[in-house]
Amino acid sequence: MDSRSVAKHVEDPEYVARPHKLYTLVFPVDTATSKVLLGMKKRGFGKDKLNGFGGKVEPHETIEQGAVRELQEESGLTATHIKKIGLLFFYFENDPVTMEVHVYQSDRYDGRPMETDEMRPEWFGVHEMPFERMWADDSLWWPYALENKRFVGRFWFKADQVTITRQELREVDSLEF
Numbered sequence: 001m002d003s004r005s006v007a008k009h010v011e012d013p014e015y016v017a018r019p020h021k022l023y024t025l026v027f028p029v030d031t032a033t034s035k036v037l038l039g040m041k042k043r044g045f046g047k048d049k050l051n052g053f054g055g056k057v058e059p060h061e062t063i064e065q066g067a068v069r070e071l072q073e074e075s076g077l078t079a080t081h082i083k084k085i086g087l088l089f090f091y092f093e094n095d096p097v098t099m100e101v102h103v104y105q106s107d108r109y110d111g112r113p114m115e116t117d118e119m120r121p122e123w124f125g126v127h128e129m130p131f132e133r134m135w136a137d138d139s140l141w142w143p144y145a146l147e148n149k150r151f152v153g154r155f156w157f158k159a160d161q162v163t164i165t166r167q168e169l170r171e172v173d174s175l176e177f
């Protein structure tokens, strides 16, 4: 088990024992206009979906460092402040590895969004999210983010990466373990 994983604090023992791979996901927010920056993923896992910016946490870095790095690489923005808003666990049918995704918002960053090899960025109103073009779970937990609530979600997907067969989602007081 990766020592940076927080699975043991939030999952039941049966799932804690599974291998966990750590990921980040950052949503840059423009508080003045109430818009959030999403990127259209141009390749790889989640291709053609709109999402925040993130990816795998490298072995040598903290989760937060990974979040800032992936945001920079994929959007061109350099976050000067990020805050953790949620924790998501994804289980895919026929895949023994749990995806443990640490979700952040950033309302302070330098630079301007730019298209990269991986993402085409676009601003959306925080109340007008294009959920039909996003991962199926996003419409379920985004309301927590809007209300400034911290959340933990667990979602079981079919291999089609679209169908959710089981879900758990709850507000938590803190994401510091």
Ligand SMILES: Nc1nc2c([nH]c(=O)n2[C@H]2C[C@H](O)[C@@H](COP(=O)(O)OP(=O)(O)OP(=O)(O)O)O2)c(=O)[nH]1
Pocket: 023, 024, 025, 044, 045, 046, 051, 052, 053, 054, 055, 056, 090, 099, 101, 135, 136, 137, 138
């Ligand atoms: N909003 C949302 N994001 C998700 C879901 N599932 C899921 O993996 N993600 C995010 C977490 C990561 O930010 C991203 C997957 O990481 P990735 O495969 O792009 O990682 P990477 O950039 O390191 O990969 P690579 O192409 O460079 O090898 O997708 C989901 O259901 N909803």
